[in-house]
Amino acid sequence: MRRFLQWLPVALLSGCALDAGEGFAVLEPSVQAAYTPLPRRDAGDGYQALASDFQVRMDSATVSLGSIDLLASSGGGGATSFDPSSPPPGYTLCHNGHCHSTDGALVDYEDIEAQLGGGGSTTSTVANLPVDSEFDLLAAPTVGLTCKPDCELSRTNVSSGRWSITRLKMTGSVRDGRVPARFTGVRTFRFTATMASAEAEPVAILKGDLDVPSDRENKPRVELGLKLALTPELFDAVDWSVANVDAGDVVNVNAFENVAVHTALLQKVGEVSPTAEVNRGAR
Numbered sequence: 001m002r003r004f005l006q007w008l009p010v011a012l013l014s015g016c017a018l019d020a021g022e023g024f025a026v027l028e029p030s031v032q033a034a035y036t037p038l039p040r041r042d043a044g045d046g047y048q049a050l051a052s053d054f055q056v057r058m059d060s061a062t063v064s065l066g067s068i069d070l071l072a073s074s075g076g077g078g079a080t081s082f083d084p085s086s087p088p089p090g091y092t093l094c095h096n097g098h099c100h101s102t103d104g105a106l107v108d109y110e111d112i113e114a115q116l117g118g119g120g121s122t123t124s125t126v127a128n129l130p131v132d133s134e135f136d137l138l139a140a141p142t143v144g145l146t147c148k149p150d151c152e153l154s155r156t157n158v159s160s161g162r163w164s165i166t167r168l169k170m171t172g173s174v175r176d177g178r179v180p181a182r183f184t185g186v187r188t189f190r191f192t193a194t195m196a197s198a199e200a201e202p203v204a205i206l207k208g209d210l211d212v213p214s215d216r217e218n219k220p221r222v223e224l225g226l227k228l229a230l231t232p233e234l235f236d237a238v239d240w241s242v243a244n245v246d247a248g249d250v251v252n253v254n255a256f257e258n259v260a261v262h263t264a265l266l267q268k269v270g271e272v273s274p275t276a277e278v279n280r281g282a283r
Contacts, residue, residue, distance in 0.1 A: 023152025025214035025222050026283065029129055031068065033228040034140035035061045041232055043177065048232035053177045056235050059188075061137035064167035066202060068129040068145075068226060070210070072156040073114070082116055084109065097270075098205060106162070106205060126156055129226075134167070137230060145226075158212035161226060163274055164202040167194040174240050174251070182241035189243075191253035193266060204266065208274035218280055225277035230269070237264040 035058050041048040047055040084094035091099040091112070098106045111123040128148040135141060169192045176182050193203045212222060244257035253261050 023150070023214070023220070024155050024216065025153045025212070025218070025220050027070075027127065027147055027151040027153065027222050027224050029068075029145040029147065029151070029224040029226060030142050031065065031129070031131060031145055031226045031228070032140060032142040033063050033065065033135035033137055034230070035137035036229045036231050038231055038233075047173075047175065049177060050232060050238075051236040052239065054174055054235070054238070054240050055177045056172055056174045056232055058138065058170060058172045058232075060172075061170045061230070062134050062168075063137055063165060063228070063230070064134045064194075065131040065228075066164035066166045067131055068164075069125045069162040070127040070129065070158045070212075071123050071160045071162060072126045073111075073123050073159045082109075082113060088112065088116060096201070096205070106164075108162070108207060126153055126158060127151065142225075153214040156214045158210050158214070160210050161208050161274060161276065163206040163208070163228065165204040165206065165269070166202055168192070168203055168269065169194075174235075176241070185249065187240065187243075187245060187249045187251055189240075189251040189253055191262070191265060193262070193269075204270045204272075206270070206272055206274055208276065210276055210278075212278055219282055221281045221283050223277075223279040223281075225279075226274060227276065228272070228274045230272060234265060234268045234272075237268060 037048055037058075041050075043049045043055045046057045048057070049055050082088055084099070087094045087099055091101050091107070093100045094109070098108050099112055101107055105125065107123065114123070127150070129145045130148060131143070131145065133143060135143075171188070171190050173186050173188050175186045176184075195202060206228070208226075212224065238261050240251065240261075243251045243253075243261050244255060246252055246255075251261070252258065253265065
């Protein structure tokens with residue numbers, strides 16, 4: 001009996017210890033993509049008022065997501081600017097706000113500037129969430145995700161998510177809310193942006209802030225609800241009165257004559273910041 005009692009505290013302590021390799025946090029990620037009308041812009045009949053006084057109604061909209069990288073930053077030091085036309089060591093090409101690293105990753109300009117600041121600041125991918133799905137933005141589905149290499153995280157702090165959009169397709173109607181109107185009646189529009197090939201650049205790369213510490217001070221189970229919300233603000237910069245119109249009052253945004261409209265839409269898409277809802281609990 002005495003010998004058993006001598007060993008009892010050790011056994012209890014070992015029972016409370018974490019198993020080797022056990023993560024500090026376990027992710028349960030999901031993603032939702034939606035087109036979200038704004039109540040303050042309601043113009044009736046399903047139309048939304050734009051900053052230009054045009055009014056747009058979405059009839060169909062889909063988006064295809066490639067993957068979402070969860071990123072963690074570490075280190076410090078001030079940022080140092082660089083010339084994208086002359087990529088720093090470790091990078092091969094810089095454009096559209098990011099650089100291609102020699103290991104194949106896409107790294108944002110601000111992250112590279114922080115690395116060059118002399119303080120040793122680095123950004124690393126702690127988990128990759130493959131999506132590879134098309135979402136009906138009007139139905140706004142929520143889809144559960146898996147993690148590569150694992151949903152168990154070591155000690156870190158997930159500070160942002162990097163999303164790749166591989167295809168975006170929208171159709172709808174537009175009318176003029178001004179009197180006198182810049183054009184009469186209703187025009188329909190078609191817009192598609194897609195990757196030229198599997199090796200090509202994504203249609204857009206979005207970045208959203210996160211704050212998900214993986215440590216012993218927070219509950220380990222993390223329900224991570226990632227959300228992409230596209231709103232009528234996408235169309236604020238488009239001057240529909242000068243867009244080229246096909247027979248039947250159809251604006252084919254992909255037509256060469258409408259390259260300015262296509263560019264304006266893609267620029268607004270690139271400015272969208274995804275959000276996240278985080279709920280934590282015990283295992």
